[in-house]
Amino acid sequence: MSAAITVVGLGSGNADRLTLGMFKTLQGADRVYVRTLKHPVIDDLRETGIEMKSFDSVYESYDTFPEVYEHIAASLIKLALAGEGEIVYAVPGHPMVAEATVRLLRERCPEQGIALKVLGGESFLDEAFVRLGFDPIEGFQLLDAGGLSSSRLQPQLHTLIGQVYDMFTASEVKLALMEVYPDDYEVIVGHALGVEGQESIQHIPLYELDRVEGYGNLSLVYVPRSDDEQLRRRSFDRLHEIVAVLRSPEGCPWDREQTHQSIRKNLIEETYEVLETIDEDDPDHMQEELGDLLLQIMLHSQMEEEIGTFTVRDVIGSLNDKLIFRHPHVFGDTSAKDAEDALQNWEQMKAEEKLRKGQTASSTSVLDGVPRDLPALMKAYKLQKKAAKVGFDWDDISGVFQKIEEELAELREAVEQGLSPEEQALELGDLLFAACNAARFIQADPEEALSRTNRKFTERFHYIEEQLSARGEDIRKTPVNVMEELWQSAKTSGGRDKA
Missing domain, CATH: 1.10.287.1080 (MazG-like)
Structure with a gap:
């Protein structure tokens, strides 16, 4: 006899909803396994003489649900391959709705030569549509409470959240929902929908979601759709x-x-x-x-989207690809023990990207990749860093100081000789470029260093203005020696910045 597994859905909890065909399948099976006995239909089936074994004990053996589902699927496959007759595996609801074990069986049974038949059943969705009173054609999404993230929530859709097993899970769901919905947004908690004597439907504000009693295998949370503009603004x-x-x-x-x-x-x-x-x-x-x-x-x-070249989603997609590719120590199998290792990985992957684009070392410059329109000081710093990577650099900072002194002397000479303003400006540029090298050797960003000095100058100059204004004096008529005294005072006692 060839190995075979038949999966049967036990429905949402009302035994009257089981079809005659499913009941006969269960009654005529050699072996019946159920994922859990914690389902309202189980007692009714037992009364008809159907014997079944459950996987409830497996839940106590593992820390996560995926591990439980893996164990159940592997066990069923092993039992089927033992060849002791057809196995019927019964699951709550519909086998194809929120049933991870069935998904695993569908993936693996063909590889093992096991014939797998899946019989439908009433899912909790059928009861939810009726008991909660909404039409999914208006827009609907079904989400798993496990690992729910705010990025998946769409307020304009009716949202059902299943697998809300306990208060802890309900709390996680609440936190995710609160990132999109206001704290007092009305949500609905449903327990055992359609099960006579067990059904409970509660309308509550979102902030009370984890205070509701009775969460279990047959619980869900319903978030009604809304066209409120405020829910979409973020x-x-x-x-x-x-x-x-x-x-x-x-x-x-x-x-x-x-x-x-x-x-x-x-x-x-x-x-x-x-x-x-x-x-x-x-x-x-x-x-x-x-x-x-x-x-x-x-x-x-948007301008490019209008002419069909790319969209902002293409921009995001290419950025995501780049981030993943350039972080093999995060998304791949390499490692990085510190920031320096991570930066080295980044540079290696950038080089790999160029090779994939056909840009070989011989066809590119070491200085490629520095934006043309960067501020001059920042650009000088980046150019020098790139050149230094291939050895075009001083051995130590003493060589940089000598270069600064050399360029300062040349600037002084150009001014003393009365050279043209353009020639003097060129010498000034050489001096600034040399000073930028000093920043690199002391591991300081020259743009940030100059920005700090600009802020310091501004603070001290404002101090001078305030002191003169308090005396009733006009800064435009104040001698420079008086301003210098106030400048020194700003540095030592009365100024905002005493650095």
Whole structure:
């Protein structure tokens, strides 16, 4: 006799809903196994003389449900291969709805030469549609309470959350829902829907979800759909929709007229405004400015979407691919014991990407990859770092100091000799470039170092202005020696920044 397993669905809990065919299958089976005896139909089946063995004890042997399901599927396959007659395996509800063991059997039985037959059954969904009173054609999603994340929630859809076994699971569901819905949003908890004498349906505010008694194998949470704009305001889809509307013929005339070039400067300005909030350590302002920066990305992406080259989702997709590819120590089988190892992995994967694109070492420059329009100081720093990686560098910082002194002497000479402003500017550039090398040797970001000095200068100069204003004096008429005294005072006693 060839190995065979027949899977039967026991329905949502009412024995009257079992079909005659399923009942005969159970009654005529050589061996009946059930995933759990904790189902209302079990007692009715026992009264008809059907004997069955359960896998309830397996739940006590493992820490996670996936491990339990793996054990059950492996056990059933082993029993079937033993060749002692057909096995009937009965599961709660419908075998193809939220039944992980059946999924595993469907994947593995063909490989083992086991004939697998799946008979349907009434699922908890059938009762949910009736007892909770909604039509899934309006938009519906079924989610598993285990590992539920807010990213999967769509308020415009009716949402059923199954596998809410206990209060701990209900608490996890509540936390995920609260990231999208207000705390007092009405949700519905259903226990044993359709089971006479056991059914319970409770309408509660979301914050009470983990205070409800009676969670078990037949429990679910229903979140009614809503078109409330406030529930969508934090979603990426809503942002995408708004930007598309702004650029549409019915949208904003100004937004419609913009091109990549016309808003190019906006992208730069918004980036610097974000940097300013970082320097100010102002999270509220940072949130606002990051939104403005994100808008620029959305607008540029929308322009390309309109002509069919790519969409913002393509942008996200390519970024996801890059992040995964360049972090083999996180998503692959390599390792990184510290940040330096992680950076080395990143650079190796960047090189691999270039090879895949046909960019060999002979066809590219060591200096490739430095954006053309970076601020000059930042660009100098990146160029020097790239050159240093191939050995074009001083042995130590003493060589850098000599270079700074050399460039300073050349600048002084250019000024003393009265060379043209352009020639003097070139010498100044050489001096700044050399000073940038010093920053690299002391492991300081020159852009950040100069930004700190700018802030320090601003603070001290404001102090001078405030002191003179308090005296009733005009800074424009104040001798420089007086301002210098106040400058020194700002450094030592009265200024905001005494560094």
